[in-house]
Amino acid sequence: MTVTKGLEGIVATTSSISSIIDDTLTYVGYDIDDLAENATFEEVIYLLWHRRLPNKEELKELTAQLAENMDVPKEVLDHFKTFPIQSVHPMAALRSAISNLGLYDAEADVMDKEANYKKAIRLQAQISTIVTAFARIRKGLEPVSPKKDLSFAANFLYMLSGKDPSAIEEEAFNKALVLHADHELNASTFTARVCVATLSDVYSGITAAIGALKGPLHGGANEAVMKMLTEIGSVENVESYVKNKLDNKEKIMGFGHRVYRNGDPRAKHLRAMSEKLTKLTGQSQYYEMSVKIEELVTSQKPLPPNVDFYSASVYHSLGIDHDLFTPIFAVSRTSGWLAHILEQYDNNRLIRPRAEYTGPGMQKYVPVDER
Ligand code: COA
Numbered sequence: 300m301t302v303t304k305g306l307e308g309i310v311a312t313t314s315s316i317s318s319i320i321d322d323t324l325t326y327v328g329y330d331i332d333d334l335a336e337n338a339t340f341e342e343v344i345y346l347l348w349h350r351r352l353p354n355k356e357e358l359k360e361l362t363a364q365l366a367e368n369m370d371v372p373k374e375v376l377d378h379f380k381t382f383p384i385q386s387v388h389p390m391a392a393l394r395s396a397i398s399n400l401g402l403y404d405a406e407a408d409v410m411d412k413e414a415n416y417k418k419a420i421r422l423q424a425q426i427s428t429i430v431t432a433f434a435r436i437r438k439g440l441e442p443v444s445p446k447k448d449l450s451f452a453a454n455f456l457y458m459l460s461g462k463d464p465s466a467i468e469e470e471a472f473n474k475a476l477v478l479h480a481d482h483e484l485n486a487s488t489f490t491a492r493v494c495v496a497t498l499s500d501v502y503s504g505i506t507a508a509i510g511a512l513k514g515p516l517h518g519g520a521n522e523a524v525m526k527m528l529t530e531i532g533s534v535e536n537v538e539s540y541v542k543n544k545l546d547n548k549e550k551i552m553g554f555g556h557r558v559y560r561n562g563d564p565r566a567k568h569l570r571a572m573s574e575k576l577t578k579l580t581g582q583s584q585y586y587e588m589s590v591k592i593e594e595l596v597t598s599q600k601p602l603p604p605n606v607d608f609y610s611a612s613v614y615h616s617l618g619i620d621h622d623l624f625t626p627i628f629a630v631s632r633t634s635g636w637l638a639h640i641l642e643q644y645d646n647n648r649l650i651r652p653r654a655e656y657t658g659p660g661m662q663k664y665v666p667v668d669e670r
Contacts, residue, residue, distance in 0.1 A: 311484060311489065312643075314639065314642060315642070316642060317347075317481040317482060322559050322562060322564065324565065326347060329346065329352075331477075332564065332568075340477055340634075341358060341451055342358060343634065344365075348416075348637065362451075367424075368421045369454070370428065370444070371429055372403040375403065376432050376436065378395075379436045379437075384437045388622060389434065389622050390512070390519070390625050390629070391513070393426075394506055396429045396433070397505050397509060398502060400429070407500050407501075408500050410500075415644060418501045419640075422501065422633060423634060423637060426505075426629065426633050428442070428445060430455075430623065430626045430630055433626075434620060443457065449463075450469065451473075452473035455630065459619070459623075467579070468617055471613060474572060475569070475627070475631070478631075479627075480635050483558070485517070487508040488632075488636055490510070490511040491508035491636045492650065493507075494507040495644060495647075496643055496647055496650040508632070513625060515552065518625045518632070519625050520607035521624040522621055523553075524552045524611035525612075527551070527592075528585055528589065528611065528615075529621075531588055531592075534584065537595065541595040551596055551602075552607070552608075553605060553607045554602040555603075560601075563605040565605075565606040566605060566608060569613055572609070573586045573613050576612075576617065579616070580616045580618075582615070582616060586612055589608065589609060611624060
């Protein structure tokens with residue numbers, strides 16, 4: 300047996316959804332740079348689920364289906380009121396809410412292709428409502444119902460704040476959703492696939508994936524980056540902060556990647572958005588601090604920024620609470636998780652690797668009184 304720690308470099312499945320080859324990320328063969336500049340999140344969802352871009356009619360149909368399915372059973376939202384709502388992290392609340400959502404779907408365990416596709420639409424639509432409703436309920440505000448004529452990106456911002464977003468806010472948020480939608484066999488997607496490969500249901504797969512995304516080495520890094528920027532406070536403090544972290548061999552959140560070696564292609568789009576939005580909202584210090592951190596880290600270590608680094612200041616500029624950054628990642632990545640779950644069902648085999656045993660050799664049971 301050869302053990303590969305962290306499964307680095309192990310190819311665990313075939314997939315026709317997204318690829319990372321030579322530091323280029325593609326969704327179904329479309330370069331992420333192309334999609335980030337041109338595509339709507341709805342088009343990307345269709346692309347990931349059908350492996351082709353939709354025509355006008357197909358896009359209209361999917362957009363309408365998403366808008367029609369955004370309402371969430373009242374019981375799921377009421378359940379938030381039983382949580383320790385002031386202290387619970389929104390990712391933990393989201394994980395519970397998605398699990399709960401499955402209880403109110405009569406088709407949760409119907410496993411045919413059509414039923415699973417319909418569940419995918421419902422889940423993708425409802426996760427947006429759940430995150431925004433939680434954010435409001437914990438502030439003592441009523442959830443805002445979605446508007447059927449808004450895009451997915453605009454609807455999220457509208458349900459969060461109760462106000463129609465500006466064109467630039469919608470554009471920025473749409474771009475962030477496109478950039479986070481899928482990423483080959485990342486930890487949460489692998490988790491989702493392992494879960495449903497037992498032929499468990501879609502809700503279990505997404506709940507498991509949310510649990511994996513929550514960690515700071517994965518999706519939780521964007522919130523950790525904002526915490527770091529807040530802690531640093533101003534550009535003058537960056538140098539000593541970075542030195543201190545690197546001297547103490549501590550990780551700087553938002554840097555490094557298991558697969559990319561020369562840089563995460565998504566980061567530059569978020570960096571450009573961060574510059575634009577922080578300027579617009581009079582908070583350029585967050586962009587300037589980020590740039591300085593990047594300069595210092597990359598001049599000393601081969602660690603380019605990843606997707607989470609500049610997304611932090613982008614979401615902050617949109618006025619979003621910092622602990623909602625990772626749930627937003629989940630809203631977007633649900634599209635990729637669902638694509639992978641459906642792909643797994645289509646060509647399933649139980650995922651069950653082995654472990655090399657390192658414990659003691661054979662032992663004889665000793666009754667408790669004699670131990
Ligand atoms: N800051 C400082 N050093 C870092 C680092 C970071 N963000 N990321 C990796 N390193 C260093 C490690 O300390 C290690 O150094 P060593 O060999 O001297 O011990 C080396 O680089 C390899 O790191 P490792 O954690 O083993 O790489 P990995 O492939 O297992 O992990 C990440 C990849 C993404 C988990 C890792 O880079 C990380 O923890 N980054 C910060 C969290 C983050 O931004 N996550 C979001 C990913 S999109």
